[in-house]
Amino acid sequence: MTITVMLVDDSKLARIVAGKTLAALQPEWARIEASNADEAMELMGSQHVDVAILDFNMPGRDGLELAAELREAHPQMPIAIITANIQDEVIARARAVNATFVSKPVTEEGMAGFISGAALRLKQARQ
Numbered sequence: 001m002t003i004t005v006m007l008v009d010d011s012k013l014a015r016i017v018a019g020k021t022l023a024a025l026q027p028e029w030a031r032i033e034a035s036n037a038d039e040a041m042e043l044m045g046s047q048h049v050d051v052a053i054l055d056f057n058m059p060g061r062d063g064l065e066l067a068a069e070l071r072e073a074h075p076q077m078p079i080a081i082i083t084a085n086i087q088d089e090v091i092a093r094a095r096a097v098n099a100t101f102v103s104k105p106v107t108e109e110g111m112a113g114f115i116s117g118a119a120l121r122l123k124q125a126r127q
Helices: 012-025 037-046 063-073 088-096 108-125
Strands: 004-008 030-034 051-055 079-083 100-103
Touching (some): 004 012, 004 037
Parallel strands (some): 004 051, 051 079
16 A cells, blocks of 8 residues: 655745655655645545645645644644744644654755654554
8 A cells, every 4th residue: 555645835846855855765655745735635635645744834824733634634644844943832833733843954864753653653553
């Protein structure tokens, strides 16, 4: 069964960078992209998504609001918040919705812990 990751970021370049990082860490995982929270929720309604990687700063609802919405509907989904906004408040809010905080710029090293943890959680959930 293919694992599908949803990348949500209003920056096309940021989605490309995150996508390349994801491909380097888990080349067999499929990915879909959205540029904002509304698009992400539309995708969630039409496709199966296993993992969500969300930008914090987006027009409309921010990534933490989207994470809270996703968490309500999918309590076990691995979710990461990616942002250059490294403030204690943002990190605390990410933890409050049980999301992993990953700082930008996204690198393989920075994303590796989240991706390996997500892979383990998904594997355990399928057993």
